[in-house]
Amino acid sequence: MPKVLEKFQQIKQEILKEHLPHYDSGKIIIQVGSATCENAAGADQVRAEFRKLLAASGRDDIVIKQTGCTGRCSREPIVGVYFPGQFPFKYEQVTLPKVQEIFQQHVLAGKPVLPLILDKKTSNLYSRVVTLCSMAAPRYAEQDHWADILEQRLKAKGIPEGTVRIFTGCSLGLYSQEQSSTNMGMIVFPQKTVYTFSTEAELDAIIQSHFIEDKILKANLAAMDPLIKRFISLYGDVAFFNKQTRLTLRNSGIIDPEDLGDYIANDGFEALAQTLEHNDPSRVIDAINRSGLRGRGGGGYPTGRKWQDAIASTDPIRYVICNADEGDPGAYMDRSTLEGDPFSIIDGMIIGAFAVGARQGFLYIRAEYPLAIRRVETAIAKCRAAGLLGKNILDSGFDFDLDVRLGAGAFVCGEETALMLSIEGKRGQPRLRPPYPTQSGLWGHPTVINNVETWSNVSVIIRHGAEWFSRLGTEKSKGTKVFALAGKVRNSGLVEVPMGTTLKEIIFDIGGGVPEGRTLKAVQTGGPSGGCIPAGLIDTPADYDSLAQAGSIMGSGGMIVLDDQDCMVATAKFFLEFTQDESCGKCVPCREGTLRMLEILERITQGHGQMEDLDKLERLGRLIQKTSLCGLGQTAPNPVLSALKNFREEFIIHIQEKRCPSHKCAQLIRYEIDANKCTGCTLCARRCPVSCISGTPRQPHVIDQERCIKCGECFMVCKFEAVHKK
Amino acid sequence: MTNSTQTKLYPEIIEFIEECLTREHPESYLISILHKLQERHGYLTREHMYEVAQRLQVPASVVSGVSTFYHFFRLKPRGRYAISICLGTACFVKGADKILEAFRKKLGINMGETTKDGLFSLENTRCLGVCGLAPVVTINDKIYSRVTPQQVPDLLSRALAD
Ligand SMILES: Cc1cc2nc3c(=O)[nH]c(=O)nc-3n(C[C@H](O)[C@H](O)[C@H](O)COP(=O)(O)O)c2cc1C
Ligand code: SF4
Ligand code: SF4
Ligand code: SF4
Ligand code: FES
Ligand code: FES
Numbered sequence: 001m002p003k004v005l006e007k008f009q010q011i012k013q014e015i016l017k018e019h020l021p022h023y024d025s026g027k028i029i030i031q032v033g034s035a036t037c038e039n040a041a042g043a044d045q046v047r048a049e050f051r052k053l054l055a056a057s058g059r060d061d062i063v064i065k066q067t068g069c070t071g072r073c074s075r076e077p078i079v080g081v082y083f084p085g086q087f088p089f090k091y092e093q094v095t096l097p098k099v100q101e102i103f104q105q106h107v108l109a110g111k112p113v114l115p116l117i118l119d120k121k122t123s124n125l126y127s128r129v130v131t132l133c134s135m136a137a138p139r140y141a142e143q144d145h146w147a148d149i150l151e152q153r154l155k156a157k158g159i160p161e162g163t164v165r166i167f168t169g170c171s172l173g174l175y176s177q178e179q180s181s182t183n184m185g186m187i188v189f190p191q192k193t194v195y196t197f198s199t200e201a202e203l204d205a206i207i208q209s210h211f212i213e214d215k216i217l218k219a220n221l222a223a224m225d226p227l228i229k230r231f232i233s234l235y236g237d238v239a240f241f242n243k244q245t246r247l248t249l250r251n252s253g254i255i256d257p258e259d260l261g262d263y264i265a266n267d268g269f270e271a272l273a274q275t276l277e278h279n280d281p282s283r284v285i286d287a288i289n290r291s292g293l294r295g296r297g298g299g300g301y302p303t304g305r306k307w308q309d310a311i312a313s314t315d316p317i318r319y320v321i322c323n324a325d326e327g328d329p330g331a332y333m334d335r336s337t338l339e340g341d342p343f344s345i346i347d348g349m350i351i352g353a354f355a356v357g358a359r360q361g362f363l364y365i366r367a368e369y370p371l372a373i374r375r376v377e378t379a380i381a382k383c384r385a386a387g388l389l390g391k392n393i394l395d396s397g398f399d400f401d402l403d404v405r406l407g408a409g410a411f412v413c414g415e416e417t418a419l420m421l422s423i424e425g426k427r428g429q430p431r432l433r434p435p436y437p438t439q440s441g442l443w444g445h446p447t448v449i450n451n452v453e454t455w456s457n458v459s460v461i462i463r464h465g466a467e468w469f470s471r472l473g474t475e476k477s478k479g480t481k482v483f484a485l486a487g488k489v490r491n492s493g494l495v496e497v498p499m500g501t502t503l504k505e506i507i508f509d510i511g512g513g514v515p516e517g518r519t520l521k522a523v524q525t526g527g528p529s530g531g532c533i534p535a536g537l538i539d540t541p542a543d544y545d546s547l548a549q550a551g552s553i554m555g556s557g558g559m560i561v562l563d564d565q566d567c568m569v570a571t572a573k574f575f576l577e578f579t580q581d582e583s584c585g586k587c588v589p590c591r592e593g594t595l596r597m598l599e600i601l602e603r604i605t606q607g608h609g610q611m612e613d614l615d616k617l618e619r620l621g622r623l624i625q626k627t628s629l630c631g632l633g634q635t636a637p638n639p640v641l642s643a644l645k646n647f648r649e650e651f652i653i654h655i656q657e658k659r660c661p662s663h664k665c666a667q668l669i670r671y672e673i674d675a676n677k678c679t680g681c682t683l684c685a686r687r688c689p690v691s692c693i694s695g696t697p698r699q700p701h702v703i704d705q706e707r708c709i710k711c712g713e714c715f716m717v718c719k720f721e722a723v724h725k726k
Numbered sequence: 727m728t729n730s731t732q733t734k735l736y737p738e739i740i741e742f743i744e745e746c747l748t749r750e751h752p753e754s755y756l757i758s759i760l761h762k763l764q765e766r767h768g769y770l771t772r773e774h775m776y777e778v779a780q781r782l783q784v785p786a787s788v789v790s791g792v793s794t795f796y797h798f799f800r801l802k803p804r805g806r807y808a809i810s811i812c813l814g815t816a817c818f819v820k821g822a823d824k825i826l827e828a829f830r831k832k833l834g835i836n837m838g839e840t841t842k843d844g845l846f847s848l849e850n851t852r853c854l855g856v857c858g859l860a861p862v863v864t865i866n867d868k869i870y871s872r873v874t875p876q877q878v879p880d881l882l883s884r885a886l887a888d
Binding site for chain 1 (some may be wrong): 751870
């Protein structure tokens with residue numbers, strides 16, 4: 001066997017020998033989420049409680065494991081229970097009393113606690129669960145069409161209702177089969193059999209064989225990728241993963257992020273071993289080029305080209321950097337990967353370093369993510385101890401090591417030139433490009449800087465091939481993208497979908513739509529550098545070019561859903577306040593220009609705006625875009641300009657009618673007392689800080705609008721809902 | 727170099743600086759050193775920063791320049807209970823401004839201030855990455871999710887009871 005692979009196998013065997021019991025170890029596994037989000041929801045206490053119960057039970061065939069988050073923020077804490085050879089179960093919003101129930105009934109007595117199951121989709125125990133999917137490209141209408149046919153056929157065959165549950169989605173864009181525009185895929189649980197078919201006759205044959213005769217129909221079996229196979233076997237949570245394709249998040253929420261053995265047992269570092277065995281950097285760069293991978297940090301620059309740029313230089317000292325600054329306030333994709341699958345980032349970085357000839361790399365992580373920092377540091381230490389980092393990695397002769405550097409709360413340090421200065425220990429003020437980091441980066445040497453998600457994709461591309469990867473996504477945006485759904489959406493959380501999935505599918509089909517009977521108003525993407533896409537453009541596909549066309553950007557993946565109660569002027573002002581606060585002050589257009597724009601927006605939200613302010617905002621915005629030195633300034637006006645373009649009417653109402661239709665802008669709210677509802681209890685009059693409410697006890701009160709300072713106190717204290725916001 | 731009898735820095739910080747001096751690009755560890763110092767002392771004092779500059783052999787102006795550039799570094803003490811309100815986008819959309827208002831009213835201090843008794847200080851952060859649970863508030867290191875203005879008095883008394 002070749003040298004490097006042999007060494008890798010040896011290390012792998014050693015690690016797996018000592019490795020904690022795994023899913024196929026014959027033990028019962030209780031898996032509790034462990035991530036910042038999980039812990040905020042109480043996962044820490046849940047884990048401790050399970051430990052206590054386990055100790056008291058005296059059982060040694062039960063193991064408690066931790067895992068990163070699955071992105072299901074709204075359902076946390078999440079607990080998985082795995083019985084050897086059985087369909088895994090996941091429980092949601094687990095509290096301490098629920099721990100008792102789950103432990104006694106399920107873990108000890110083997111009876112799943114159905115009412116507590118994730119998504120409560122399983123109101124009874126189905127004997128089978130089917131997921132229908134349309135292969136690499138989401139074709140939802142077709143999926144639904146086939147789901148109807150399947151349901152009818154099952155009924156016609158006399159299979160009782162309620163025993164087979166059907167989902168549709170594109171959870172499996174990952175067959176190793178050729179992409180086909182007519183083929184449908186279908187996984188049947190709990191057997192985890194995957195079929196493909198394209199005609200009703202084929203579907204009938206599958207039903208007859210699998211559901212009636214209980215035999216696998218070999219003719220239609222799909223060739224499955226190892227990645228997806230493992231995924232299917234570990235995931236109980238079919239309903240949510242419906243319509244998702246998890247590439248970056250392949251391990252998060254499945255493996256223990258602090259356990260190198262778990263990562264290696266799940267195909268980890270195979271790509272690295274292959275790469276070092278071939279010992280040909282150009283092979284790696286070629287694969288990354290052909291895969292069509294583009295940077296996930298916002299800019300979307302082709303990753304292969306960036307690496308090529310770096311090797312164009314003759315300077316022998318080169319660096320690689322992982323940008324884990326995740327500055328967009330409202331995005332948390334990278335945190336989830338850092339906490340849930342740190343080894344995958346390291347895996348990718350070593351491969352990248354080999355490709356560009358770097359000996360040293362850095363992960364620049366924002367200080368606001370203490371758990372992520374700890375997890376990454378643990379992962380680095382374990383890789384070093386195993387000989388996967390350091391001198392002569394896997395006996396290949398290649399030396400490479402990694403170091404963590406912390407941010408310190410400056411958004412601008414996410415910008416690459418500022419980030420590098422910050423690593424050097426200086427103030428992170430951006431500089432003009434060119435020279436680009438690949439020409440002159442850290443300490444003047446060529447440097448490749450990529451985002452967390454970009455790095456995490458590298459090893460899957462090398463492992464499964466560029467062609468396999470580039471089947472996912474659209475013409476110009478390949479692969480998948482993780483979005484952080486938040487705001488006014490039912491299932492807030494992380495969502496990973498093939499590029500080109502429409503906003504509508506993400507927000508409604510996966511996110512569950514807008515809660516509380518409200519209506520969608522806009523979707524904010526790209527954070528402070530992006531814009532608001534109005535509800536009318538909800539069919540826009542989420543890929544680099546389509547989002548740009550709709551007046552926003554892909555950005556790093558933040559996706560904030562706004563409903564009819566959100567004010568677009570206030571939202572635009574919020575982002576501008578942020579960028580103005582974070583401007584490093586180096587250049588005038590950004591420093592002074594954003595301040596001027598902010599003053600104007602403040603005037604408008606206080607009812608002192610003029611119509612000509614709108615033109616002024618646009619002129620200033622365009623000027624700042626054109627003349628600022630770095631990306632922060634160049635994109636700072638975007639939220640305002642896009643709001644002006646799509647929601648101009650709302651600005652005009654603020655200015656001309658001095659009214660905020662969504663009651664967000666405090667100064668434009670008019671408080672009025674409804675004489676029919678007011679009981680004259682006098683409470684508001686006593687609480688009003690400027691004593692502008694008058695009236696005699698038991699008689700309706702009135703507010704003196706001239707003197708009212710809009711503090712909202714009367715609205716909050718009235719027990720009779722007599723104070724209205726207008 | 728300050729002689730050891732005059733030193734005001736903590737021994738573990740001095741040790742860390744010494745270690746950095748043996749590595750490549752020692753000055754690049756300045757931010758890491760300040761992080762450790764702040765974690766140990768709660769905030770950065772002028773004397774401490776001056777000594778860091780001397781030991782790391784960088785100009786004092788560089789150290790103060792760095793400490794003022796990065797928002798994460800505090801140049802004055804915070805309260806015993808540091809209340810930090812997330813003002814990131816997701817929290818903003820979910821009404822973080824009302825939470826802030828409730829804390830301000832209840833404590834009688836503004837953002838960036840500490841109560842006279844030194845118990846509470848009010849700070850903000852821009853996203854802790856738990857946006858799915860917005861709005862969030864942290865008190866010292868504990869994260870509270872889906873906070874409502876009504877919960878504010880309760881959060882304060884719980885902090886005091888801990
Ligand atoms: C103000 C500003 C903030 C940025 N913040 C981040 C960030 O937090 N994370 C990130 O990966 N890229 C960020 N970027 C983009 C980086 O400059 C750089 O393009 C990116 O890290 C390159 O990696 P990629 O090609 O893998 O996307 C930011 C850019 C600007 C202008
Ligand atoms: S555009 Fe703004 S953030 Fe960028 S260098 Fe200029 S002042 Fe600094
Ligand atoms: S608190 Fe309500 S009911 Fe009482 S006086 Fe004021 S408006 Fe009327
Ligand atoms: S909003 Fe405030 S100032 Fe105005 S009437 Fe109500 S309590 Fe008084
Ligand atoms: S589930 Fe971890 S990000 Fe919310
Ligand atoms: S916006 Fe508050 S946690 Fe992200």
